[in-house]
Amino acid sequence: MKLKPGIILQYIFFLALGLFLVWWSVKDIDAEKWAEIKHALQEARIFLIIPVFGILLLSHYARALRWRLLMEPMGYHTSKRNTFFAVMVGYLANTAVPRLGEVLKCTILARYEKVPADKLVGTIVQERLIDAFCFAAVLLITLAVQPDLYSRFIDTWFYSNSGAPTTGSSNSKFLIPLIGLAIIALVMGLWMVIKKKSFADLAAALKSLVFRVWQGLTTIRHMKKRKSFVLLTLVIWAGYLGSGYIGFLALQETSHFGFKESLTVLSAGTIGMIVPTPGGIGAYAYFIESTMMVYGLPQSIATAFGWLLWLSQTIIVLIAGCISVILLPVFNKQPKKITVIAD
Secondary structure, three states: OOOOOOHHHHHHHHHHHHHHHHHHHHHOOOHHHHHHHHHHHOOOOOHHHHHHHHHHHHHHHHHHHHEEEEHHHOEEEHHHHHHHHHHHHHHHOOOOOOOOHHHHHHHHHHHHHHHHHEEEEEEEHHHHHHHHHHHHHHHHHHHHHHOOOOHHHHHHHHHHOOOEEEOHHHHHHHHHHHHHHHHHHHHHHHHHHHOOHHHHHHHHHHHHHHHHHHHHHHHHHHHOHHHHHHHHHHHHHHHHHHHHHHHHHHHHHEEEEEHHHHHHHHHHHHHHHHHOOOHHHOOOHHHHHHHHHOOOHHHHHHHHHHHHHHHHHHHHHOOOOOHHHHHHHHHHHOOOOOOOOOO
């Protein structure tokens, strides 16, 4: 398959963005802070990475089972083993090229289970819509249990080092929403100019987007195993939450944090993974570091914690993904026929 220049440029851009965030997160760390990072990692309870691996593997397996449920209404019943392998290979591909894994896992499952790949693309879109809804719910819960969190972010990001408000900081709490609205307006404007669209076309596109989102979310109502789908979704996000909580216990400096802070880390980490850098490099650790500094954690320890979480997640993807690549042909020596569920 020939790669288009636009795709190559997009990959280079997001790889550069990830490397830039890596540099940005460590640019102010001097020799003393590097010594603190080294000491924190040397004293870390590395053995806790084992339960983190187990929790994340369970979460990934639950995602594979949930994906199978999205296929069943179409009449396809894939094996749990191959579906899990495909999910892990997809994650492995994402560590190299952002979003490649979404396509690759569909291709792999289509090959070994003989399910039409084009049928699987729709299930991926449904998964993303449901995950977006779950992330919004996690973010709302995070803010609900910590009502002052938003103000603390503002204080940390817009106050000077002396602790006194910077110029205009009295209105700084409105700055982030205004910046967000400005970015949205800019994107919409560029879309209209490039595509030569009118405001009527924009309204129609937004209406279609809202309809697709609603349609994707309401598909759960038509499932025969709705309770299983909801339970698996809870297991997926509980796994992410639990891995962050155990991560706190790995460092002495973060061992006093609990459930509320784990929710914040989950929210920040999800945002870091949404940024399409290869494997979340740079972005994930940067957002975790910035978040933990809001709780008063020194930059050196916040940096160590962010990279520790990112490394633990990346290592499990690399190991399980490579094993899945090896085992897929081993367990699928005989060609399979399409397995269809009778109505």
